[in-house]
Amino acid sequence: MRKLILPAIIMLAVTGCKMTTGSKAQYYLGETQKAETNTSTPKQPQSATVEDMSLKAIIDSAWQINLDYSPQMAYSLGDEAKAALLPDLSPETLAEKNLRLKTLLSSLKQLDIDKLSKTDKINAQILQYQLQNDVDMYTYKDHYLPITAESGFHAYIASIANGRLHSEADYQNYLAKLNALPKYFAQQTFWLQQGSSSGITPAKVTLNGFEDSISAYIVDVEDSGYYKPFTDFPEHFSDAQKAELAAEGKKVVKEKVLPLYQQFFDYMTQEYIPNARTSIAAKDMPNGKAFYQNRVEYYTTLNMTADEVHQLGLQEVARIRAEMEQVIADVEFKGTFAEFLHFLRTDPQFYPKTAEELLKEAAYIAKKADAVLPQYFATLPRTPYGIKPVPAEIAPKYTTGRYSGSNRDDEAGYYWVNTYALNKRPLYEMEALTLHEAVPGHHLQISINKELTDLPNFRRYSYISAFGEGWGLYSEYLGLEAGFYQDPYSNFGRLTYEMWRAARLVVDTGMHTKGWSRDEAIEFMASNTALSMHNVTTEIDRYISWPGQALSYKIGELTIKRLRDKAESELGERFDIRLFHDALLQNGSVTMDILEQKVDEFIEEQKAA
Incomplete structure (x- = not known):
C-alpha cells in the first residue's frame, strides 16, 4: 500500500504544455498565477559536468534536489527557511528539476562501478533505480494524475494544519501556506486539465463517489480542519495574540481556502469526471504499453x-x-x-x-x-x-x-x-x-x-x-x-x-x-x-x-521466503532467525537483486564465524 512517508521523495516531472482555454480549471488562476503556470523554456541545470562528479557528489546533488523542490521535506529536516512554502509545480520548475535529474543520471551511468566499494556499489545501484524512475515518470507524465481512486492532492495538502505550531512565527508561516493554497490548487488543476486533454486520467468508473472526498472539506469555517489550529493555541500566547491570529485565520480560511474546495468540486463534477477515460487499462493510455511494462x-x-x-x-x-x-x-x-x-x-x-x-x-x-x-x-x-x-x-x-x-x-x-x-x-x-x-x-x-x-x-x-x-x-x-x-x-x-x-x-x-x-x-x-x-x-x-x-x-514476499529457505538450508543449526532478520533490514530498503546479494554475504559470514 502506498505509504505516507516523505511523499516528496517521489519526484514529479512534466513536459511543459499550454493550458487549454475555456476550462473551469482557469478560475483558480489570477493574472499573476496564470503567468507563473505558462510554459517557458526551462533554465539549464546548475550542476557539475559528467567528468568531474564523484559518486559522493552525485549523491549530495540528488539529495539537494529533493530539498530544493520539496519545502515540506526540507522544513521537516530542519530548514526553517522553507517553513512558509508549498511546492512549486509550475511547468518551468518541474522541467528544470527534470533536467537536473537527467544530468545526474547521466553522470551516474558514466561512473566505473567496478572501482567502488561494496557499500558504494549498492548506493550507486539504488540511486540509479530512483533517478531512472524520476525521469521515467516525467516522460510518462505522472504529474497529470495528482488524484487516484482513493483520494488526491486536495486531501493530502490538508495535513499542513497538523504541523508544529509553537510560536507566533509558526502561525505566520502557517498563514503564509494558507495564502499559497490558491496557487497550489491552480497548478494541480492545470495538470488535471492537461491530462484530461491528452487522455491521461483515472478511469471514470474509479471516480464514482470521488466528489465526496472534496465535499467533506466544504464546511463552515469553525468546522474546517484548516481553522482548527486557531482554536487551540499554546498556553504562553496572550489573549491579544490569540484574538489577532484567530481573526486572520478565520478570514483566510473563509475567503481563500474554502472557496477552493467548492470550485474544485464544481470542476471535477462538471468537467473532469464526465470526460475521464472510459477504458480501465493502462495500455490504452498514450504510450500505455511501455508505461505498464x-x-x-x-x-x-x-x-x-x-x-x-x-x-x-x-x-x-x-x-x-x-x-x-x-x-x-x-x-x-x-x-x-x-x-x-x-x-x-x-x-x-x-x-x-x-x-x-x-x-x-x-x-x-x-x-x-x-x-x-x-x-x-x-x-x-x-x-x-x-x-x-x-x-x-x-x-x-x-x-x-x-x-x-x-x-x-x-x-x-x-x-x-x-x-x-x-x-x-x-x-x-x-x-x-x-x-x-x-x-x-x-x-x-x-x-x-x-x-x-x-x-x-x-x-x-x-x-x-x-x-x-x-x-x-x-x-x-x-x-x-x-x-x-x-x-x-x-x-x-x-x-x-x-x-x-x-x-x-x-x-x-x-x-x-x-x-x-x-x-x-x-x-x-x-x-x-x-x-x-x-x-x-x-x-x-x-x-x-x-x-x-x-x-x-x-x-x-516470495523473494524473502526463498532467501530464508536458502539461509536455513545452508546454515542448518547455525541459522539464527534474529541475525537473519537483522541482515535483511540493516541495509534499508533495497531491490531484490541487492537483497539476494546481502543474504549471500550473510550466509558466508555465518559460515566463517
Whole structure:
C-alpha cells in the first residue's frame, strides 16, 4: 500500500504544455498565477559536468534536489527557511528539476562501478533505480494524475494544519501556506486539465463517489480542519495574540481556502469526471504499453514481463486455495467454498459493533506483537507508534488499513485503521492487517530504515515497494511462528490476505494488459478471498488507478521466503532467525537483486564465524 512517508521523495516531472482555454480549471488562476503556470523554456541545470562528479557528489546533488523542490521535506529536516512554502509545480520548475535529474543520471551511468566499494556499489545501484524512475515518470507524465481512486492532492495538502505550531512565527508561516493554497490548487488543476486533454486520467468508473472526498472539506469555517489550529493555541500566547491570529485565520480560511474546495468540486463534477477515460487499462493510455511494462519492472525491481507475473499469480492462487479448503474442512463447515465466504461476509459474529471496538482490537493485537519482537529481532527501532482511525474525509474509498510514518524524532508513526462501514471490516482479518501495517511489518522496517544513520539520506528516507511490501506480507506469515492465528477463522483471514496479494498479480496484469473488465477482476478476487465486497471493489479501483504497484507485495514476499529457505538450508543449526532478520533490514530498503546479494554475504559470514 502506498505509504505516507516523505511523499516528496517521489519526484514529479512534466513536459511543459499550454493550458487549454475555456476550462473551469482557469478560475483558480489570477493574472499573476496564470503567468507563473505558462510554459517557458526551462533554465539549464546548475550542476557539475559528467567528468568531474564523484559518486559522493552525485549523491549530495540528488539529495539537494529533493530539498530544493520539496519545502515540506526540507522544513521537516530542519530548514526553517522553507517553513512558509508549498511546492512549486509550475511547468518551468518541474522541467528544470527534470533536467537536473537527467544530468545526474547521466553522470551516474558514466561512473566505473567496478572501482567502488561494496557499500558504494549498492548506493550507486539504488540511486540509479530512483533517478531512472524520476525521469521515467516525467516522460510518462505522472504529474497529470495528482488524484487516484482513493483520494488526491486536495486531501493530502490538508495535513499542513497538523504541523508544529509553537510560536507566533509558526502561525505566520502557517498563514503564509494558507495564502499559497490558491496557487497550489491552480497548478494541480492545470495538470488535471492537461491530462484530461491528452487522455491521461483515472478511469471514470474509479471516480464514482470521488466528489465526496472534496465535499467533506466544504464546511463552515469553525468546522474546517484548516481553522482548527486557531482554536487551540499554546498556553504562553496572550489573549491579544490569540484574538489577532484567530481573526486572520478565520478570514483566510473563509475567503481563500474554502472557496477552493467548492470550485474544485464544481470542476471535477462538471468537467473532469464526465470526460475521464472510459477504458480501465493502462495500455490504452498514450504510450500505455511501455508505461505498464515500466511499472512492472519498477515495482518488482526485476526484469519480469506482465505475462510472467500473471502466470505466477495463477500458480499462487491455486496453492493458497488448497490451504483455504483445508481450513474449511478443519472447522467442519458443511457447504461449498462460496458458501463459506458468504458466511464470513454476513455473520455478525465476525464484525465489530463500534469503531472503538475495532481500534481496541487492533491495539490489543499490536501489543501482543510488540511482546514477541525480541524473539525474532536483535535490533529494534526507538521510534514508537500509535493507532488511530483513517481520517473521515477519505475513509469511504480508502483501503482497510495503512501505515503513516513520521520523519521527525519528536513524533510517532501511526497505524491507521479504517473504521468506516464497520460491517465491512471483519475481525478475522485484524491479526494479519496489524502484523503487516504495524509490527513486525511497516512500522518496524521503516523506522529501522530511518535510524540507519550510516546510510546516506537518499536511502534512509526512501521506500522500495518490492522490499517494503514484501516485508509486510512476510510479517503476516511470520505471525504463524510467533503464535498468532490460533483461531481457525483468523488463520483463514491470514490466508485470505495472502490470496488477496496473489490475486493482485492476476487482476492487475489482467486489467492492464489482457483486456479484463472491472467486473471480471472483481469476480475473480471476490470468489477467491473472504474480503468484503466493499473492500474488493475499492481494491480493484485502486489497482486500476495505480498500475503495477500491487505486484510488489507477492514478488517481494516470495523473494524473502526463498532467501530464508536458502539461509536455513545452508546454515542448518547455525541459522539464527534474529541475525537473519537483522541482515535483511540493516541495509534499508533495497531491490531484490541487492537483497539476494546481502543474504549471500550473510550466509558466508555465518559460515566463517
